[in-house]
Amino acid sequence: MSENQFFVDSDKLGEKALEKKHRLEREPSCRANHMEYMEGMEQISSDIMDKVISEMKSYDYNKYSEDDVRRALNKETCGIEEFKALLSPAAMPYLEKMAQRAKIETSRHFGNTVYIFTPLYIANYCENYCVYCGFNCYNNINRKRLNSEEIEKEMRVIADSGIEEILILTGESRGMSDVKYIGEACRLASKYFRNVGLEIYPVNSDEYRYLHECGADYVTVFQETYDSDKYETLHLLGHKRVFPYRFEAQERAIMGGMRGVGFSALLGLADFRKDALASALHVYYLQRKYPHVEYSLSCPRLRPIINNDKINPLDVGERQLCQVLCAYRIFMPFVGITVSSREQKHFRDGIVKIAATKVSAGVSTGIGDHESKYEGKDIKEAGDEQFEISDGRSFDEMYKDISEEGLQPVLNDYVYV
């Protein structure tokens, strides 16, 4: 498999910083043990990670035949074995059949509704060096952390556009955006929105409980890749380096009282078929342990970032992505599937008719620039974006486009209890 060229040196970095960066990149021995919890990280008793990782390791997708795929499609309920067949290369010629089956499952569970939300990045400071991410601590970008007046202003602009569900994001820096700061943002969000989700650095269960009490009810954490050896080579510095603490984030969020949790691998980082299998099994095993919780899956592919426009999703084309999403839907018909603005309009318009149940609209991955993006006002000091988006449709355009496809856009289907 070909590889992305992730390493970019900024001329703004001092000599010492540059030296450390290079050492991290070149000498694995100087990096922290990625399987060891750092101080302050809660360790829970759970066997979910072992189950997921061992299934993933033993998954040999080349052993599945077209016969296996046909059998899987003909079975009424899809188990793990059938799911493995549907994710295999042998299933590629059956993509249309898979899409037809997925569409039936989606409409049975969700009818023709499509949920719309928008992300709001409130800070882009980050203490991690994740080589593919625009926010990484060595990347030379404009950093910003909104204060509460600025957060409220952004929220007002977004709420005025009609959006009712918001996903609050930060860079992964406890120092610059601590839990209390995020909690305040949740309290503000509860004033302007009906549904508040979080996509922040993983925290302990008591901190999730605090954030839940502040008004957040959904937590999304992307594992990026479930291949821990690969993970180690991509997350070179910071808390995010600790693989098991990140893996257990959703379970801690559930223990903290959150209603729903979201999952994903970032497709294109490692073997996407194995990562897709692990993402789905992560949900599958947690659902058996915590059946009352709402689960959702995303399917981001790698995108270019500021200072590195060559990053791309490698062998994960649209057909492969569609295969993954159809397989998810057939395996777990009840799970929400979100497709973000990393994908282009034609893909998002097509996939909501097959498997996806939620899309973002009016997206900015920058900090403090909603007024300029929504209302054309000139903002000078915005923070830079995490990645380049591919679908810049506004909320109004998205609402109209979904309706014209014969689907029903839904802005909220949730109450905080």
Place this chain on the structure above:
Amino acid sequence: MKDTFKIGGKEFTSRFILGSGKYSLDLIKAAVNNAGAEIITLAVRRTNTKERENILDYIPDNVTLLPNTSGARDAKEAVRIARMSRELGCGDFVKIEIMKDSKYLLPDNAETVKATEILANEGFIVMPYMYPDLYTARDLANAGAASIMPLASPIGSNKGLATKEFIQIIIDETDLPVIVDAGIGRPSQACEAMEMGAAAIMANTAIATARDIPEMAAAFKSAIEAGRKAYLAGIGRVLERGAEASDPLTGFLRD
């Protein structure tokens, strides 16, 4: 005499209760009209929205709203959602839905009994969605339920009367109206439930996901009416179990 049934002191002619989820909003009205429905359910959480797309605006004024507590995971949450519904002006009817399983959405009977008791005491007209279990049906009746709503098969599955025998027991053993809810996928299945003596049928997915929604609503209406007529007429002798012997078994009796 008009064939009607009563819930919470209110009289209804139509025995078709329509769900409002999973639709394009502009088709709800046509579905209600073609179904001839007098009761429509809606999720309180779906009404928790600003004016742009409020589902309430699409529901005709002449139908009775039956708000449901979907999203509740225990009795406490169901009670809070029901109270919220009353505050929103959705009336005193409430359908209790308590699910602790996001995969099959099966109702939790024990929590449902608890919520029914609390809400009935607060003057709500409580219509609990339940898994067809006779003891629970009796507990619900004692807790003050206005009807019993047993599921036919898992919600959205369109599998029809998978729990037929147990629903029949509840129809036979309780005095409350029994409304068969969830899993009814075809008009023929709705008809069968009505023949069994169900007071009404509640359906949503089967209609919302049909190719022609208004036509399917009309088809259900006819099927429910046919089943009801058959029930009132008395199912024919040929369908009764066993044949009649030509020499009567009791022919030996002398006086």
